Amino acid sequence: MNLPPIVQSFVLHFGEMGSRWGIARTVGQIYAVLFVSAEPLCADDLVDRLGISRSNVSIGLKELQSWNLVRLRHVPGDRREFFSTPDDVWAILRTLVQERKKREVDPTLSVLRDLLLQSPQSDAEAHAQARMRDMLAPMELLTKWYDDVERLETERLIQLLGLGATIVKALDAKDRLFALPGRKAAAKTS
Numbered sequence: 382m383n384l385p386p387i388v389q390s391f392v393l394h395f396g397e398m399g400s401r402w403g404i405a406r407t408v409g410q411i412y413a414v415l416f417v418s419a420e421p422l423c424a425d426d427l428v429d430r431l432g433i434s435r436s437n438v439s440i441g442l443k444e445l446q447s448w449n450l451v452r453l454r455h456v457p458g459d460r461r462e463f464f465s466t467p468d469d470v471w472a473i474l475r476t477l478v479q480e481r482k483k484r485e486v487d488p489t490l491s492v493l494r495d496l497l498l499q500s501p502q503s504d505a506e507a508h509a510q511a512r513m514r515d516m517l518a519p520m521e522l523l524t525k526w527y528d529d530v531e532r533l534e535t536e537r538l539i540q541l542l543g544l545g546a547t548i549v550k551a552l553d554a555k556d557r558l559f560a561l562p563g564r565k566a567a568a569k570t571s
Contacts, residue, residue, distance in 0.1 A: 382430065382431055382432050383429055383430050383431075383432065384414070384430055384431075388414075388417055391413055391417060392410050392413040392414055392417075392431070393410070394413075395409045395410060395412065395413035395416075396409040396410040396413070397409070399412070404444065405441065405444070407431070407433055407437050407438075407441050408440075408441040408444050408445060410431055410433075411427055411431065411438060411441040411442065411445065412441075412445055412450060412451070412466065414427060414430055414431060415427075415445075415451060415464055415465060415466050416466045418465070420465075421454040421456070421463035421464055421465040422463060422464060422465070423459075423461040423462060423463050423464070424438045424439060424442065424461070424462070425461070427441075427442075442464060445464075448476070448477075448480050449476050449480060450466065450473065450476060450477070450480075451464045451465065451466055452464065452465050452466070452467065469535075471535045471538070471539075475531070478527075478531075479531070482524070482527065486520065486524060489520070490517070490520055490521065490524065493513050493516060493517045493520070494517070496510065496513055497510055497513055497514060497517065
């Protein structure tokens with residue numbers, strides 16, 4: 382790698398994390414280099430900085446484009462394609478969540494709904510459908526919550542995320558306040 386030590390450490394870590402998130406290590410590294418770069422980079426720049434093949438860079442850039450995580454840029458007087466990441470980290474996080482939902486959650490919801498429309502042919506299928514119904518309800522609730530939260534402006538989203546501990550304390554206080562004599566408050570599940 383042809384990178385300063387701090388950048389190289391970040392890029393290597395991002396590559397390892399990428400493999401845990403279900404993307405190729407090199408795709409994570411390409412993204413990390415683009416993220417910390419002060420200017421848009423072309424594929425040749427990425428080959429030079431990462432020491433990987435041009436074909437790996439091209440495949441990685443196509444994957445990042447399919448995730449809407451990189452932006453294609455044109456530099457006046459240069460026919461090459463240049464790439465950058467959005468400047469707004471919140472926009473990147475929103476895109477990641479949106480893409481993961483589209484690729485992972487939405488197809489699962491569709492399969493569950495389709496399977497629940499079918500008539501069970503055995504006790505085993507009826508039992509399986511009951512379990513699927515148990516899975517579908519919280520997934521739909523979380524998806525509805527996500528749809529509501531996705532419409533929030535970034536400043537509001539930051540405020541909401543900052544309320545986590547406050548909400549937990551308020552719910553705990555409500556449980557203590559409304560606990561009936563002789564009845565224990567709802568048990569914590571954490």
